[in-house]
Amino acid sequence: MQYDVIVIGGGAVGLATALQLVNRNPQLKVVLLEKENAVANHQTGNNSNVIHSGIYYKPGSLKAKNCIHGYNLLLDFCKQYNVPHNICGKVIVATADNELPLLKNIFDRGQQNGLQNLKMLNASELREYEPHVAGIAGIHVPQTGIVDYRVVAEKYAEVLLQKGGEIKLGEKVIDIRFSTNNVEVITPKATYSSKLVVNCAGLYSDKIARLTSQNVNVKIIPFRGEYYKLKKEKEYLVKTLIYPVPDPNFPFLGVHFTTMVGGGVECGPNAVLAFKREGYKKSDINLAELGETLAWPGFRKIVSKYWRTGFGEMYRSYSKKAFTEALQKLLPEIKEEDLIEGGAGVRAQACDRTGGLLDDFMILEEKLAINVCNAPSPAATSSLSIGETVAELVQKRL
Template sequence: MNYDVAVIGAGIVGLSVAHNLLLERPGLSIAIIEKESIVASHQTGRNSGVIHSGIYYTPGSSKAINCKKGYELMVSFCKKHGIEHDICGKLIVATSQDEESRLMEIYRRGQQNGLKGLKILDPEDIKNIEPHVVGIKAIYVPQSGIVSYKDVAKCLEKLLIQQGVVFSFNQTVKTIDKGQNGYIIKCDTKIVKSRLLINCAGLYSDKIAQKSRVGLKAKIIPFRGEYYLLKEEKKYLVKNLVYPVPNPAFPFLGVHFTRRITGEIDAGPNAVLAFSREGYKKYQANISEFLESISYIGFIKVALKYWQVGLYEMYRSFSKRAFVRALKRLIPEIEESDLIVGSSGVRAQLCDNKGNLVDDFMVDYSDDAVHVVNAPSPAATSSLQIGKTIADKISKNF
């Protein structure tokens, strides 16, 4: 089949790009190619479901800009389509003196990023919002909220089908060739031809870029994030969202407490190297993918730089006691017996060949292709704005 646009990946970013393209240019013929049987099977359906405010990100960065605008679009979209969500607010809590200066830097970033209503809390104020949380200082972020991004993705899928978008599920991309009139994408059982290629393949975005001859000097390294769940009788310990002050050297937010839209309370995630790109379980491995990760010069440099943090994260993955010790810094009352094993997700983290874990969103554009090569958190919150930005840039081609 011939299409104007082929989108590879039916996660929330790919769906948002297609949605925004049709807002810009109704009537475009679009195919979405997905190797799984449903939308939102990986990062979209396995994240913590937080609507991020944009407080953490460097002012002027792609993350800061897209998160702030994406937040507004996401909340509006949920309201318009009746998707359950809750703007419940969150705390970022400093539990030691050395964290206090980093907390204030986050507060300043939030102000620079245009967040209103941020509050600095003392220990008594913290107790008024989260009675069981202990800290010496905290930021209250009123904009933060919760939603099921899987529900958002399903809503986008329904809207796209109504507009004539063709979904090709259970189709892994095998080869991508360039023809005179665009791209020829060979999948498991079908061939898709399109004038424009959009790569939103998440954990395999670098692989798709390579198949289409993009010279990417970076590689996706998969990091698994594991969660515990608070038992039903202990859910009273957390009202909404409680985060630590993140380690500035590592692009993860640290183990935290999250009330999901379902009412469950997550504790986590950690961040450990996954043994495969879809390694959701500790012992789930793909030997070729694992060897590819650990032999990559960029990862070797990262490992040498962060080996202590990495070893501790791995230890904490296998030691519930160590995991709970980290949680006790925020809620001292919590015990190992209060937690049961929850879900896990894998983050597609781009690592360049200089040994940097790329922190910002990264999108590669050419005349007839777009590759979303790095879209870690807060990509779900930002997805509608990422889609809008991409649609605005490429719509002139049609």
């Protein structure tokens, strides 16, 4: 089967990339391969469903550029195709004096990234937005919203098919072979040929990248994020979205409160090492994958430097009381019995050999391959922009 471009991975980024390819060139023969029997089964379908504003990201970084542009593309897409969403705004809350400089830095970044109508809040102003929150200062971010990214991804797939793209489900890539001007992507069911392959494989993006290149110096470390939900009678405690000031040492935003498009309030996620790349439960263990993580020199350096933080996250994973205490820093009225166990997602976080957790998107290019090797949050918000970026790279090749 001969194509112009093969896209690997049926999450938001892979689907958006395939869609942007056919949008730019309707004559292009594009096929998307997904190992599961449905799209959006992993990161896309198991995240906190926030439409991110772009306030956190370093000005000029790929995250900043793609999040802000992707935000606008995503809203246009949702409006055009009637995907339910809500631009409800959020507050970022400082609960201690040592967080105030970090809060100011976030505010400044937001302004540098072009966000309009951000507002610094004192304690009393903060409670006008969220009456039950405990904080000494905050930022109101009016651009933040919520959407169901599984629904978004399914709509991407629907539109892609309408525009002539193909999607092959249940096709796990096991090998990639190159000749002078051709790529063969091999699954247990078939061999697909193309002029170019685009890797958007998320939790397995590094493994797919290593089939295309010897120069992949990152490893995907899977971090599970676990959620609780508020009992119905306590949902009044949260009006929109409530976030803490994030730890600058980690590319995670801390446990927070998120209202959902279909109703309800999620609390979380934490960030604990998953013992399997698709390990959504504590009992999910893949010894080979865990061994790869533990053997990676960068991961060992992270452990030696941040073991206390990691132990605290793991403790909260096993102790509902400790998880509740973390939430109480933002909402003191929350009690352990107010929380119902929710779902979990796994974040694909790239780690380099020196122990750096990559804080930006990473796209690696080879002659016949383009690898999206680090696309954690805000990748879902940024998906159409990432897709546009990759489509431009493809267009230069073809």
